[in-house]
Amino acid sequence: xxxxxxxxxxxxxxxxxxxxxxxxxxxxxxxxxxxxxxxxxxxxxxxxxxxxxxxxxxxxxxxxxxxxxxxxxxxxxxxxxxxxxxxxxxxxxxxxxxxxxxxxxxxxxxxxxxxxxxxxxxxxxxxxxxxxxxxxxxxxxxxxxxxxxxxxxxxxxxxxxxxxxxxxxxxxxxxxxxxxxxxxxxxxxxxxxxxxxxxxxxxxxxxxxxxxxxxxxxxxxxxxxxxxxxxxxxxxxxxxxxxxxxxxxxxxxxxxxxxxxxxxxxxxxxxxxxxxxxxxxxxxxxxxxxxxxxxxxx
Numbered sequence: 001x002x003x004x005x006x007x008x009x010x011x012x013x014x015x016x017x018x019x020x021x022x023x024x025x026x027x028x029x030x031x032x033x034x035x036x037x038x039x040x041x042x043x044x045x046x047x048x049x050x051x052x053x054x055x056x057x058x059x060x061x062x063x064x065x066x067x068x069x070x071x072x073x074x075x076x077x078x079x080x081x082x083x084x085x086x087x088x089x090x091x092x093x094x095x096x097x098x099x100x101x102x103x104x105x106x107x108x109x110x111x112x113x114x115x116x117x118x119x120x121x122x123x124x125x126x127x128x129x130x131x132x133x134x135x136x137x138x139x140x141x142x143x144x145x146x147x148x149x150x151x152x153x154x155x156x157x158x159x160x161x162x163x164x165x166x167x168x169x170x171x172x173x174x175x176x177x178x179x180x181x182x183x184x185x186x187x188x189x190x191x192x193x194x195x196x197x198x199x200x201x202x203x204x205x206x207x208x209x210x211x212x213x214x215x216x217x218x219x220x221x222x223x224x225x226x227x228x229x230x231x232x233x234x235x236x237x238x239x240x241x242x243x244x245x246x247x248x249x250x251x252x253x254x255x256x257x258x259x260x261x262x263x264x265x266x267x268x269x270x271x272x273x274x275x276x277x278x279x280x281x282x283x284x285x286x287x288x289x290x291x292x293x294x295x296x297x298x
Contacts, residue, residue, distance in 0.1 A: 001081055004067065007060045008085040014056055015093050015100075026053035037062050052099035061086065061107045068111055072118040079123045083111060083130040091137045101143075105150065108134065112157045116164060124161065124169055128154070132176035136183045144191050151180060151198045158202060171217030174202045175278050178225045185232065196237060199225065200244045217278065219245060220256045226292050227285035242295050250296075257293055261286065 014021075028038060028050040037059050038046060049055050064082045071078040086104050094101030108131045115124035135150040158173030177199040184191045203218045222241050229238040245253070264280045281289075 001078055004064070004078065004081050004085060007063060008089065011057055011060050011089060012092070015097075018053075026050065026055070028055050035059070052097075054099055054103060057089075057100055057103060061103060065107060065110055065114070068123075069114050069118075072115060072120040072123055076120070076122050076126065079111070079115070079120075080126040080130075083108070083127045086111075087130045087134045087137070090134055094138075094143075095141055101138075101146065104134070105146070105153070109153055109157070113160075116157065116161045116166060116169070119164075119166065121166055121168055124157075124166070125172055128157075128169070128172050128176055132180060135180055139180070139183055139191070140187050142188070144188060147180070147184075147188075147191070148194055148198070151177060151195055154180075155198055155202055167215070168217075170202065170215070171221070171278065174199070174218040174221040175276075177202060178221045178228075181225060182228055185228075192237070196225075196240065200241065203244075216252050216255055216259075219248065219252060220259060220279065223256055223260060223289070223292060224281055224285070227281065227288045230288040230291060231285050238292065239295070242292065246296065253293070253296065257289060260289055 028046055032038065032055065033046070038049070038055070041049075049058055064086065068079050068082045071082075086107055090101050090104035094104065108127065111127045112124055112131070115121075115127060131150065131154065135147050135154070138150065139147045154173050154177060158170040161167070161169035161173075177195070181192060181195045181199055184195050200222070203215055203222075222245065226238040226241040229235070229241070259279050260281045262279070264277055
């Protein structure tokens with residue numbers, strides 16, 4: 001973990017000196033072109049890295065990816081730190097450097113694919129948390145297109161996990177996308193509908209009891225977001241969520257309602273970095289559950 005932080009410090013120091021470095025520093029030639037991290041890259045990829053002046057950042061992030069893969073199933077705190085440092089790199093310098101921001105997105109996607117393929121749910125769970133926080137950073141900074149792209153990637157990897165039997169991660173993605181929609185409502189209201197559309201594409205039909213439970217969790221996240229809109233006085237968007245589930249199986253929706261009407265603690269009852277209880281709904285929003293579920297009887 002100290003080595004991961006040292007690599008992060010190296011990149012932050014180099015970026016702070018970026019404007020003072022000679023042009024030759026950014027060239028991907030001579031011995032650097034034969035470096036193991038670059039020698040097998042396509043000419044187009046090497047040209048892109050050189051044009052953006054990101055060979056050092058790429059090299060460190062490739063080292064991060066290697067360390068992340070080695071940490072799977074062994075040292076999840078290390079994987080969490082790698083995701084955290086990647087997000088911090090994008091948050092600190094991405095505003096001035098779109099190429100670096102795009103590079104961090106690619107590596108977040110790679111972290112998720114490695115974690116899902118390895119079957120390490122907890123590692124993917126923490127990467128998703130940092131990725132969603134990254135998307136919210138982008139939203140607050142006004143990078144609307146980048147935020148929407150990350151939302152699409154979140155949905156994609158949620159479906160990928162679901163198809164590989166890790167259906168819990170689809171529930172996590174639904175929760176994170178719901179949080180992203182709420183963030184948009186506060187900072188960029190004009191983007192709410194596009195993000196809501198991504199959010200409503202998360203659910204898939206189940207083929208097992210485990211998948212049924214997790215798809216119920218997706219519906220729960222959608223109902224939670226509907227109560228957010230009702231609390232905000234935005235019935236049309238709450239109705240849009242309802243329209244997406246109006247033909248849902250009654251037994252699934254009854255289970256969702258019972259779960260949300262229960263007096264759940266806000267914090268999860270075990271210690272986690274996220275800390276949240278996915279089933280929690282505060283009393284103000286809970287007051288709108290009856291109104292939402294009455295629409296099923298119309």
